[in-house]
Amino acid sequence: MSVSNLLENWAQFRHFHPIDDKPHDPYKWAMSIDLDACTGCNACSVACYAENNLPVVGKEKYQHGHGMHWMRIERYWDEGLGVAGGSDFPDHGAQFLPMMCQQCEAAPCETVCPAAATNHTADGLNSQIYNRCVGSRYCSANCPFKVRYFNWYDYPTTDNVWPAEMNQQLNPDVTVRSKGVMEKCTFCVQRLHAAKGTAKNEGRLVHDGDVQTACQQVCPTGAITFGNLVDHESKVHKQWQSQQVELDKDAQVKDQKEGGSGLRGYRIFEELRPYPSVMYLERVRESAI
């Protein structure tokens, strides 16, 4: 690649508001997660292990913070729990939040990687190229969600990670990561590419429902919706639209309405302007009880 090519590509790759000057077209993968439907059962997390060849690091390494769950379920208690004036019991249950890479449009991780191992793709994903990664971990340092996981050890050669037979389960479509590289949720890019390939062969675009992420597919309550935000017929687009959440806004218009909008859609850390591609729907609690 020549220098002129570099500069040209630069302008293409490195833009902040993909919607403004360069619309995502024809694909912008996005997700919405209904926290009111999410029960915190962890099925998505296990499905992610199965689909994406995530290593099981074992107790000791987990204790050292080396767990590799791309999809992690967080459990929050109400702020009033256990503090003076609050209740001693979680009277309203807990709040669960599935947290994975938010595939930010202006991803903080992308700008800081020295080797350009993490980039924005044309369909709005935050790609992570394992074989380009030098392991500076700067992306993780700069990720507000801390959803990037580093291969602290060489898991493929570690005892009891994938012992004989267990390694036959590994998904051949997904690279098994060796030590020293960063990894994170990819929105199951291997499935996306397979679906895109099929669609291209048939001379069409990927239809809504053609492709599901592993977490979406497994979710017993169907809390996860995934699809193409550009496609106006897609469920995810309709959800974003009905929740009045827009991809390239750092403060949603609906939130500025007097007395609230009555809508539940929000994105985490919008104010930091990473423009995440995952919309969450607030958990609802009955006010009558």
Next chain:
Amino acid sequence: MHRLLRLSILLMGLSVAVSGYAADAPQPTLTTEDDLGPQVVQPIEFPHDRHAGLRNPGDPLKGGMEIDCMYCHTYARRSAVAGIPPLQKCIGCHQSIETVRNKPRIQELFKYWDAKKPVPWKKVHDLPDFVRFNHERHIKRFVEQQNRPTQEACGYCHGDVKQMTVARRSKALSMGWCANCHQKDHPVTAAGGTPVGNQAYWYGFQKPVADAAGGEYKAPDTNNIKAQGPNDCWQCHK
């Protein structure tokens, strides 16, 4: 100005100029005839030239048989992975070709068949594990959509196999080599090719601007678009 200073300025200028030129120059193509991979020893010395090579009108027993690549390598057009033809395929023809039945290679072949054991072929075009080349997409594009001859399309990466006996890598298959091709502008309506859908646009990372007014998503004018191969790292590295 002092000599030393002048000299150093000269040297610096020169190095800037040279490195600038080097950096801006197109990368040398690494795909000359000389860039051959090592000769691979296979369990059976498979003569590609005999199967796929051109017919010899004078002596049909000497020339090739012009068998299409995809007759044996059928998986390539249906899957990302080309695979190796099942043994069944070889036997399918060879059980009825009595003329060569007693040749040592064929006997070897039948030994495997009788034992119901696969032939342990060595992989000749072995990409690194983190690279995913999609055979299907390339064949769809070049052979099915653009009507290029199979041997030409396959030959982009595999070289002129019809002249080889045991296949040997003759292209670099390095990333720069792949990217070189992906960066070339291929007119979508190339000879014989038909634009399918708005495929032009899937090839490029050049994104046509959507209709600004309606916000509605519009297929670009394919006639003026030159497609490139996808230029997104995740295309091959997943």
Next chain:
Amino acid sequence: MIDSGLDRRDFLKVLGWGGAAVALSGCGNTSVEDGKETVVSYVEAADYVIPGIGVYYNSTCAQCDAGCSINGRVREGRVLKLEGNPASAINRGRTCGLGQAGVQHHYNPDRVREPLLRHGDKNEVITWDKAYALIAEKLSGAKGDEVAFLSGGVSGHLKVLLGNYLDSIGSKNHFVYEALAPAVVRAANKKAYGVEMPRYNINKAKVVLSFGADFLGAWVSPVHFSQQYAQFRKGVDGQRGVLIQVESKMTLTGANADRWIPVRPGTEGILALGIINALGTASGDIAAAVKGYDRARVSKETGVPPGQIDKIAALLKLRSPSLVLAGSAAEGYAHGSQNAAAINLLNQVLGNVGKTVEASTSVPFPQMAPAKGNTVALKSLNDGLAAGKYKVLFCYAANPVFTAPGAMKFKDHLAKAGFKVAFAHYLDETALQADLVLPLDSALEDWGTQVPEYMTEGAQINIQQPLMEKLHANTRGMGDILLALVKQRRAEEYKSFDDYYAYLRGAMLLNKNALGGSGADDDTFWNETLTKGIVKLAGSAGTLSGKASAAGLTLPVPSAADVQYPLQLIPGVTASLRDGRHANQPWLQESPDPLTTIVWDSWVEIHPKKAAELHITEGDIVEVTSRSGSIRAQAYLFPGIHPDAISVPLGRGHEALGRYAKGYGANPFQILDAVFDQETGELAMHETRVKVSKTGQRVVVVKDEGAAGGKQMGRKIAVLVTTDEVDLSKEA
């Protein structure tokens, strides 16, 4: 999915990408190479098998008894991932985490691979012929009633075959044991509704009042209920469903409740009666029965504030239909039946029967209907073993040495059995006590049929079929083993069946018309059946009988504090580990417990207030002592538990089973007292009283939760709104 007429057997023969030559992606070469790697081709390949393209087969998940249909992705002869089968009314394409881990059961490195004859602690590898001969020899020396067969819940053709085998021996001693079955609720349901397990329509209810039924986690058919729950939350007539959970230890369902009510352990029934009283709609003997349960008394006995009882009653009155569920927290006491009856009574008073509680459909083949497991079976087996009644004991799909309460001394009694045969996937605690261990195929390489206990729409028979070739040459399917054993005794009758597959196919084809295949030829019917993985049957729709009555309802006043053992032990049932049979699947071990986020270990949940009283902090190793024994585990301060109770999760603390299970955590089964439900005789799981003492040791609790605990520190991360702030009708 296959639509071609190719026989599955043929397919399996050609399958196999050269056996062991499986390339791991990514950890091999990192540059372009030539001629180093071997690429193994198929010898013969079916048309639909294309390298690099996944083939999908339907089967049935065997991780629990819910009977979810699964769809396995197979590539190059290896099963890679299980998804739900969308055609199944039970799971509609979804699975749970436990189901996902099914592949790890299949590929588990610790599976038993050869028939083993055990001499003390030593294993001798023997052939199958020798093993069968040994069984025949031992059986010949035993009378019919000296032979016992212990199994987990079985159904389908396996149950039929097993019945025939026991019949051929002349034994009636089939003990169906499930450690965590809702057996008391079944009995109470039978009384109240006339069926053991009615169909609950959570999705049709506007309010669900659940007394410890963890229907989102581990209760009956969680994947199905989760889907109903999602609909329930979306609402009937635009009204979002309200979930109220009453239990002493927060379960996953409790964590998702709109209102979680920590009730004093064992007083669930009293609260139910209190609510009936507060409703004021009951009449007749019910009104009389609940008369004494005014809010002051109920509040005093249950610890639930009086206002709360009124609020619940008001909401139940306002929003109808509702649904009241009695779960394991209610049934786990000596008066568990009474609790369950009181709760069912509430359902009846509310008029939910027939609306949200419906009769389930029964399978037209009663011989295939599931043999439901319970703990009475364990008790009677244990008694029999103690008396030295059995010369030969078979054990299949149960691990009683691990799951029997310590007070039963099952392991000691087991030693009295003359010859113990364990059909096992792993060398678990029970298999280690056996004399003969016979290795089983995994659920992903075995044939079978299954009839789920809890059926949703109509009746169905689930098909279980191999998703790939056997991993280990010397494992056998349970059906094949039973067939071989039954042939020893009734060779003539079964001679036409080469193997269990043939038996299964024959049996299914025999009833082709009843199974919806009338008109189709045998092969078509069979292939279609396999393709679908489910046989849907019309079944006969049952009716609910039984009417509301408070007769015989007596609920004990909660006993005064036990000074010596002041705390109630609640064995926690987690969605992923259940009774511990799958503890050797590392995904499950590393999947954080949803509520505590702890991995790879057991813990003792203590309410922070109680912990402060006992000077216990997180990470203290505490000793939990009951009358039957003691265990040690790390303390975790957990607000979702009644201060008078502690909870230790079940499933961990294995002394065997495999590398991922052995030595991780503690096993609370060991310290359970042998207290039984007065009516049904089921083990009262929650009726063990314990004391907790610090040992002085401390560990760092290995959990996902960070140092901030469950706090968001004022950041907008997981956001909460109340129904009055949100307009759900605007949503797409």
Next chain:
Amino acid sequence: MEKDTNESAAWTKRENESPIPKHERRASEKDIRESIAWAKINQDVLKSMETPRKLYWVILFFAFAAFSVGVGCEVYQYQNGMGVSNKNNPHAWGLYISTFIFWIGMSHSGTLLSAILHLMHADWRKPIFRFAEALTTFSLMTAGLFVMVHLGRLWQFYYSVPYPDERGLWPNFQSPLLWDAMAIFTYLSSSILFLYIGMIPDLAICRDHLHEGWRKNLYTWLSLGWEGTDRQWRNFRVTYLTIACFLIPLAVSVHSIVAADFAMSQQPGWHVTSFPAYFVAGALYSGCSAIITLFIILRYVFKFEEYMTLPILKKTVRLTFAIAMIWTYLNAVEFASVWYSHDQASKDVLIQKVIGPFAPFWWGMIFCGSVVPLTLAFKRFQTNIPVLFVVSLLLNLGMWLERWMIVAPTFSHGYYPWTWDHDQWPGFVQWGMVFASFGWFTMLFMGFCKVFPSVSMYEVKEMVYHRKLHLKKSETAEQGAH
């Protein structure tokens, strides 16, 4: 020459005669004695380069042993993965990066003394700038090692180097880490050049004092045929000045860019506008205190009392004090700007530093960095060598803690509370590497002292000459006044 020697002898004699002679009192306030003989300068400095004593080898051995610990740790880490250093998610960086900043900061002193003060014609820098410049070079080399050690895939480090490669890929020019690498490399190469060019006249002296051996060849080769002709001197001065001018913005940019590693990120506690200034001040600060430490050591070991005089030390100390106060001020500015910013996340980080698990280290930093330097304000401590030695070490400890307090708390208390982690304590591999870096630095520095003149002979001569001229002038003026 001979006359000079005599004069010098006379000085000594006179000193011996009177307990506190007039000149001596004046001399103690002088940066250097004007009457010091040039030959003595040569002799003293060259003496320092003679065959080392036994103790030298012992210390060198220990330094090497310390370095070997690091090599061992690195081999272990290289083979097993970064996990052995006990880092985790979220603590992705740990001591490697904080110690890296520490060493980069250390490097600023040399530039300050040799380039900035050179341009400002502060000639008291002359006897001490050489070793300070060496300090710069070697601490940069040490810092560079940490960049390497830090990488998860050291063997692929060249992916972050811009060069036209076959893949057609470039590194990400947006990444501060890339700027960092470039800035450090530029600074290092310029520093080496500066150190070397400034040494040419001295190397010629070394060459001329030797008759044979590898040293002779080395100096001959390195001194580039220096004859001391007028033209050579003229060219030399132009070159030296040019590089000095070039080096100053580089030095400032290097630490600004290191600051940018943090300031350009989005994390609470890092995303601070004042970071570049803060980092540069901190860098000069740690550099100066390192100079004091080395000053004292060299003065003692090589008996350089004549050149590394107490007045020079006093000036250095005062400079250090001034920088300490600037640093303290910038610290206060940073805290204040966080505190009044309404940025809850940044505040949380600050609170964690002040009263959270990092409090001991944070207060240690404040104590060492802001309280301890107050001793330097007292005149009697300004020349008290034992006190200064201890203080200078404490200051550097404070600066090391400062760097750790920049890196670690933000990792443990980032935006996302779920991943907060208090209990992260660097593993032995990290400590080993930090320990080794001191060994590595000591090795390099000790080697330098024995191979190259650690005091600039020609500049000291110049200084003496200038002072003498000045003295003569003032004496003449005095006489004229009479």
